Amino acid sequence: QENYDIALISKGFQHQFWQAVKAGADKAAAELGVTVTFEGPESETQVDRQMDMLAAALSRNPDAIGFAALDSQAATPLLQQAKDAGIPVIAFDSGVDSDIPLTTATTDNVAAAALAADKMAELIGGEGKVAVVAHDQTSRTGIDRVDGFVNRIKENYPNIEVVSVQYGGGDQLQSTEITKSILLANPDLKGIFGANEGSAIGVANGKTELGSNIVVIGFDSGAAQKGMITSGVMNGAITQNPVGIGYETVAAAVKALKGEKLEPVIDTGFYYYDAATMADPEIAAVLYD
């Protein structure tokens, strides 16, 4: 068996979500006996920095590349370069508008956020004011999750109003401050959706600090969020399967290198979980610390 060198360029690095993807990739690497590197820019706005990372990865001449595009158009020339060099590319997390990637391991963020909206509506009794604290105004996941949530509310729940959508950069502290000011400005608020891990934890912290009893729906998992759901501060959360994303990306790359046929999309799925369902084996398998 060859020791393949696979370079994964992700959208981020330090957030727990991306660390979970990395963990999945590392797991696959260990099982399949390949070497994996994992890199991502500081923030999901730094499209050009991601290009530099991709360029450096190409210079390294890896056997395969996994790529989560911050902006799929911007990457086209470099992906073409990879194709020309015969390096297979696997897309992960979000799709690339191009036929170069052999497959895409991803979650449907719009549908996932819509599920969060359904759960929110259910928990607040179908009427009242809600708000969203999201991580990023311009990144794909930020846009999809906010749109998915807001549009589902608009379409299906006429008695619910989204009074505020604010962005805290995924920074827990900033999201906490934002949550507090939203709560203080809207004393009759019923619930807040935190659109990624940092935002969700920030929302829950803000709720605790003000002693509020609003409904909080989070996104992703991680030890803190799981703890908050257990303790009831957070009512529930949507989780993707980041470990699965990482694992499937590497596995697909190895398959491609071995000349095996790949499905065009590997849907890694998403789930809603709360205190009651957290221990279900199917859910527990996709949660991470």
Next chain:
Amino acid sequence: MTETAIPAAKSGPRISGAFHRLLAFSGLIALVVVFSLASPNFMQTQNVLAILQATSVNGVLAIAATLVIITGGIDLSVGTLMTFCAVITGVVLTNLGLPLPLGILASILAGTFCGLVSGTIIAKLKVPPFIATLGMMLILKGLSLVISGTKPIYFNDTPGFNQIALGSAVGSVFPAVPVPNGVLVLFLVAGLAAFVLSKTALGRYTFALGSNEEAVRLSGVNVDRWKIAVYAVAGSICGVAGLLIASRLNSAQPALGQGYELDAIAAVVIGGTSLSGGRGTVVGTLIGALIISVLANGLRILSVAQEWQTVVTGCIIILAVYADILRRRTL
């Protein structure tokens, strides 16, 4: 940064320092008045406490930055040093399971040590403060990730820990004003820093270094030693900030911290401390930090769209400082 040295205060009688200082609040007061009128929610106790709470971490970092800036230096590492200290506390309390006081000590010692290192690089190797602390910023950012294994460290096993920032010693005595401990810590640090600056030799040399380092050296003072001391003290204050943020999040978040230095330095400069050194006050820095939090909170309370919040914040920062300049000129 060059400042025009027009002998400013030449005419007119000198007005008392206290009155002068009071007026420095004017920008802050104007903001508060405008927001109070615009939204009934703004002046509620809870919101005021939220603003103070939001100021605590940035305020403490800004005080650390103030000391360094008065020497004519700069400290870009305050944010990631704070995180590093939080991570160290996490290791001590959670990974090693040691008791709370040791965790607190560890954070402050870690901060002091890193400050010592930065100070030494600056004073002994003559590396410009910008570079030395930029390097430190990156090193500490990386080390925080390495030490924590790129995962947050939670303090669930140290029950009292989140009381450092979130508990309210005041509230337990006067339930009507549950001022969070984090805010008390901010004022404590501010009081101490102001005391050090005005009453101790360290404070004197801090101003002297920023005023004319060469003259201090020619006066036979061991310039290096004092400079290192200032960075060490600033580092220990970052250690306090590390405790505050870790307590507030009940976890050490290893990825947080970068970018916080800009807010801290902005608070210092809005507060009237000159980046060229030699002058500055802790009170000014507190006001600067408050202006930043009041603006952020007020604009959110008014539900201004986020992109416009940014625009308005930019304008008001310039205006606030300009108002302060006008005030000083006309007095």
Next chain:
Amino acid sequence: MTETAIPAAKSGPRISGAFHRLLAFSGLIALVVVFSLASPNFMQTQNVLAILQATSVNGVLAIAATLVIITGGIDLSVGTLMTFCAVITGVVLTNLGLPLPLGILASILAGTFCGLVSGTIIAKLKVPPFIATLGMMLILKGLSLVISGTKPIYFNDTPGFNQIALGSAVGSVFPAVPVPNGVLVLFLVAGLAAFVLSKTALGRYTFALGSNEEAVRLSGVNVDRWKIAVYAVAGSICGVAGLLIASRLNSAQPALGQGYELDAIAAVVIGGTSLSGGRGTVVGTLIGALIISVLANGLRILSVAQEWQTVVTGCIIILAVYADILRRRTL
């Protein structure tokens, strides 16, 4: 920032300026040698071009920052101004469908205009550069989002646009060295800036302002006008950076840009320009920018884990500057 005025060059004969300048490359050369030995992939044409390409945007921004820093000021708005200019180009080319040259012009004019505004706030209102450009940074960040509707603007309707950065005029003549146009633009801007700094009145006043602004004023020079001019030129250079990044990404990304100012200023300071003003070179800045990209690229090529990349980068930045200081001291 105070600099110790210890007479640096204590003994020995003066060596020629050219040799001196050559040695300034030493930090960069050391890095290149180490990485070349460590990885065969490092010195391949493609990778060298990738490094240069990665330097182009930050290099251009750093040149803008150099001008301002030599006057003793600082420009925190370079990153978001670049984005703002890119968005304006997007509006002109994509939303309005105007021809390419107008888009280019719009970007540079937008940059110049914003520079004029910053410069005017600094020179006329006497707001410290740090605050004025911090405010500008926020204003432009917000405006970019507002104007673009918080969505990237793509240049799919302007086919030639991505040739600005990605095409290769050199490559079409010498296919073996397909130097991307973006890199040519960087060197062109550097050459122009170096010429302006060393040969023109604007350049002379740039240094003079940083050296002793009051003395310049008392020499009967219209200090305000020249200061504003420097910020305007810096702004126009940010406009060029806006074109480069937009062309490279084939889109104007409205949220990008914040944080880039730190990299730009770091390149300037690593390149030996003093933050206290009055001295600095464009060549130094180029070297500084190259050191940053070579480091980032080399560590990636060596597959160093990302958290360690950060640590190593921090150490090497300090070491590179320290080596430069040692070199100057011993000469």
Next chain:
Amino acid sequence: MPSQATALSSGFDASVTPLVEMHDIDKAFPGVRALSHARFELRAGEVHALMGENGAGKSTLMKILSGVYTRDAGDVRLNGQSVEITSPRQAQDMGIGIIHQELALMRDLTAAQNIFIGREPRKAFLLDEAALNRNTQAIFDSMNLKLEPTVRVETLTIAKQQMVEIAKALSYQSRVLIMDEPTAALNDAEIAELFTIINRLKAEGVGIVYISHKMDEIKRISDRVTIMRDGEYVGTVPAMDTPMETIISMMVGRTLSNDALVIPNTSANPVALEVRGLNRGREIRDVSFSVRKGEILGLAGLMGAGRTEVARAIFGADPRESGEIWVNGNRVGISAPQDAVRAGIGYLSEDRKQFGLATGLDVRNNIALASLERFTGPGGVLNDRGMQDVAQKYITQLAIKTPSDTQEARLLSGGNQQKVVIAKWLLRDCDILIFDEPTRGIDVGAKAEIYKLLNALAEQGRAIIVISSELPEILRLSHRIAVMCEGRLTGVLPGGSSQEEIMRLATLRPSAVAETHSERRSA
């Protein structure tokens, strides 16, 4: 040439070990050989003047003695013991104190804080600010200096700053006290006060090194004079018995002619500059005067009389409350220095470091700084060649001692820096020139050169105002003398008036009782 190399110990008992001996001291800076086999000797209880032209190496030699620079070669002995002095701290501990030529104060601190920097009185680890101010007040009192210990140094005029430096040096109670041009910024009263202090210290056995370009002072207080030229030792002579001309010729290597003042009749010349009713606060009160073409108007007064204020107000460097300025019969609006320069007015500031010199720029660019547009071609491109030529011209004409015109200005000796600033205004070619303390820190030879220059400029028809705190200089130059006191113009005297007349007007206080020195002394 008169006999120079008198024995070092002339006039002293050779058996007593000198306090300080310096032998064969060498010191080189890049491109400059500042000292070469320099020699110096100081005894307890003597005032030893160190003299030489600008750039002769006086300050450098004393910086070596006080631990600021390390010597390249040579031997320093203190009380007969060979010593290595490697830091200012060490020099202080050995009892060597220095007042630097270039003021080295911390501008943001108070006078008291400056004086006791590094030696602050403490009370249980805390600074004892009260004791600090008390001790400072005591020093000020002993100097008869009217100054608040708590005043921020930044707000002081250079003269007062100089007094603070002197107070600081005195506070060390050194055995060896070096004074590098302490009186350059002082007026006569203050100089007299300083000399009282020097005599007291001398009686206490302190050895004092005294550097000055003011010849009369040398005779008044020094016991011996050591003369340096081009970094080399020329000789040591007793101050009393050596004619001034001898000392000067030892300094400059030739004899200087001392032309008598010829007062031209300029009363028919048209008025070049007229100031009407200038006012600002308490510093400038209703000042009106005029200068004719070809005339040198001396502006005399005690320190703080407001002469600098008037000059800066005319030049547009500071705002004014009221007042008109007329140039060649036309009223001109001046609200900034560039307006003044456009109207043909040039102003040489009294504080070269803060307001005159762009210390980071080289000599050439400093000289060209006010005239850059003259060297600007199409596209804003500068004619560096032309700038170099004029720079060379002034370097020669004013004998500016510099390795080249591309030397950074901050590396020049104090006096040479002053010449660079003068050159800047000469090059600018203004019709009206205001020179504020133009010869501050300038050696005798160059001073004579500058006097000649000013006269030549006047002959060319320029109007010149000279502000000087040295009465002999005012008398030596002025065709007419305007005198100020407390912001008012108290009178205009014809050239050749006596010192007494000037002093009478200079102390003609319009305001009521003012504290006088004698009152303070009795307090």
